[in-house]
Amino acid sequence: MIRSAVRGIGSALPRRIMTNKEFEELVDTSDEWIVQRTGIRQRHVASDDETTASLGEAAARHALENAGLDPTDIDLIILATSTPNNTFPATAVEIQNRLGIHHGYAFDMQAVCSGFVYAITTADLYIRGGLAKRVLVIGSETFSRILDWSDRTTCVLFGDGAGAVVLEAAEGEGTIADRGVLASSLRSDGAQKEKLYVDGGPSTTGTVGHLRMQGREVFKHAVGMITDVIEDVFAKAGVTADDLDWFVPHQANKRIIDASARKLDIPEEKVVITVHLHGNTSAASVPLALAHGVAEGKIKRGDLVLLEAMGGGFTWGAVLLRW
Numbered sequence: 001m002i003r004s005a006v007r008g009i010g011s012a013l014p015r016r017i018m019t020n021k022e023f024e025e026l027v028d029t030s031d032e033w034i035v036q037r038t039g040i041r042q043r044h045v046a047s048d049d050e051t052t053a054s055l056g057e058a059a060a061r062h063a064l065e066n067a068g069l070d071p072t073d074i075d076l077i078i079l080a081t082s083t084p085n086n087t088f089p090a091t092a093v094e095i096q097n098r099l100g101i102h103h104g105y106a107f108d109m110q111a112v113c114s115g116f117v118y119a120i121t122t123a124d125l126y127i128r129g130g131l132a133k134r135v136l137v138i139g140s141e142t143f144s145r146i147l148d149w150s151d152r153t154t155c156v157l158f159g160d161g162a163g164a165v166v167l168e169a170a171e172g173e174g175t176i177a178d179r180g181v182l183a184s185s186l187r188s189d190g191a192q193k194e195k196l197y198v199d200g201g202p203s204t205t206g207t208v209g210h211l212r213m214q215g216r217e218v219f220k221h222a223v224g225m226i227t228d229v230i231e232d233v234f235a236k237a238g239v240t241a242d243d244l245d246w247f248v249p250h251q252a253n254k255r256i257i258d259a260s261a262r263k264l265d266i267p268e269e270k271v272v273i274t275v276h277l278h279g280n281t282s283a284a285s286v287p288l289a290l291a292h293g294v295a296e297g298k299i300k301r302g303d304l305v306l307l308e309a310m311g312g313g314f315t316w317g318a319v320l321l322r323w
């Protein structure tokens with residue numbers, strides 16, 4: 001049986017770190033409020049020369065180096081983003097060109113904060129369907145460019161960054177084929193659009209628009225949706241929370257993460273947290289947290305790892321993989 005095994009991982013963050021304190025100059029807020037309500041202490045913010053493509057390229061190069069591969073070994077790039085460099089062409093194709101890859105194919109996926117979970121699931125299907133052998137799955141975002149910097153209810157929550165993994169077709173007993181994507185569960189429901197959306201777009205306003213969110217409403221739905229898809233992947237893979245080595249959730253809010261872990265009986269020590277460092281980086285949040293967990297020596301080969309995300313749409317999903 002072919003499996004999609006993780007061969008390498010990388011990440012990239014903008015140079016500039018913006019602390020909560022700096023927001024006190026911009027809007028009526030405080031470091032204390034932000035930390036208490038969200039767990040966020042700082043986030044990285046892209047400078048003019050840093051874009052979704054440049055951050056995605058940097059994360060991809062890092063993942064390729066970690067995998068011991070050349071860019072030309074890649075035959076598919078899937079980029080999860082809601083903040084592309086241009087409306088078209090797809091930013092994945094721009095990253096493909098920046099990496100010097102002129103064969104294979106590349107495309108963007110848009111599922112907001114769930115983008116990386118959707119992209120991993122899609123890459124796994126392309127690999128198992130024989131359409132690709134090595135896939136770069138990237139989550140890259142510059143949400144700072146779509147924030148309303150005068151709206152305290154949203155501008156303090158988000159950050160920029162990118163993370164990437166190389167997934168590779170693996171086959172054979174006792175090899176890396178034992179590792180890889182084991183189960184996925186994806187959901188969406190457009191009826192919830194007004195709770196979290198961007199108020200612009202090429203076909204409506206002809207502008208890029210700004211992020212709008214009814215935070216309390218999103219919060220109310222989040223834990224139930226997250227735990228539903230996780231219970232679904234556990235059932236599909238025939239495992240329980242006890243079998244898990246690491247839980248790598250979307251990093252939107254520490255309180256949502258804690259409540260989800262509690263409901264699933266996942267102990268705190270098994271949860272990878274980066275929200276204090278990165279804020280909510282949308283589709284980049286899960287791969288950034290994964291890269292952080294690996295760099296800290298927490299996530300190791302053979303570990304059972306659970307990924308989860310939810311975001312605008314609503315979209316939500318979970319992926320279980322053997323690292």
Ligand code: ACO
Pocket residue numbers: 028029030033034037038112113114152153154156196214215216217218219222252253256280282310311312
């Ligand atoms: N500083 C100070 N006060 C603030 C701030 C701020 N930055 N933001 C809001 N407040 C005020 C509000 O105006 C409100 O004041 P009021 O009571 O006088 O009206 C008060 O604080 C409480 O506001 P709530 O919205 O009820 O605060 P809550 O505890 O719900 O925290 C938060 C807000 C952090 C946004 C939370 O609701 C949350 O994390 N929601 C989920 C976000 C999320 O997970 N999004 C999904 C992914 S994002 C994506 O897909 C793009």
